[in-house]
Amino acid sequence: MTQEYLFIPDENGVEQKFEILYEFERHDTGQKYILVVPAEKDHDAEEQEVFAFRYHGEKDQMTLEMIEDDQEWEMVEEMFDMWLSDEYQVMTNESTK
Numbered sequence: 001m002t003q004e005y006l007f008i009p010d011e012n013g014v015e016q017k018f019e020i021l022y023e024f025e026r027h028d029t030g031q032k033y034i035l036v037v038p039a040e041k042d043h044d045a046e047e048q049e050v051f052a053f054r055y056h057g058e059k060d061q062m063t064l065e066m067i068e069d070d071q072e073w074e075m076v077e078e079m080f081d082m083w084l085s086d087e088y089q090v091m092t093n094e095s096t097k
Contacts, residue, residue, distance in 0.1 A: 006036055008064065021050065022083045026075075032056070033076055034064075052076045 007015040018036035025032045035052045053064040054072075067073050 004059075005039055006034070006059070006062070008036075018051070022080065024079055024083075033067075033079070034062075035076075035080055050080070052080070 004020040006018045006020055008018055009015050017039040019039045019041075020034060020036055022035045023033065032055050033052060034055050035050055037048050037050055041048055052067055052073075054067055055065065056063045067076060
């Protein structure tokens with residue numbers, strides 16, 4: 001699987017590289033979401049911080065928005081948990097082949 005990356009400026013305006021984990025769109029609202037992790041991740045760490053954003057536009061002209069609503073955040077967490085569960089199943093199935 002090819003990795004996709006996104007560059008997001010930090011509070012000082014320096015662009016940081018993030019790996020795109022998962023994207024989805026809510027069909028009832030048309031809102032799009034993206035989940036990313038820092039590309040320079042610590043492979044020895046047990047946990048990795050995941051960042052989630054609502055976005056508009058396409059990848060080359062994307063506008064990111066923070067998710068501040070608790071209900072919206074819970075929906076994003078549920079979608080991420082489902083995706084993570086599916087990914088874990090795929091990885092487990094591939095390792096038993």
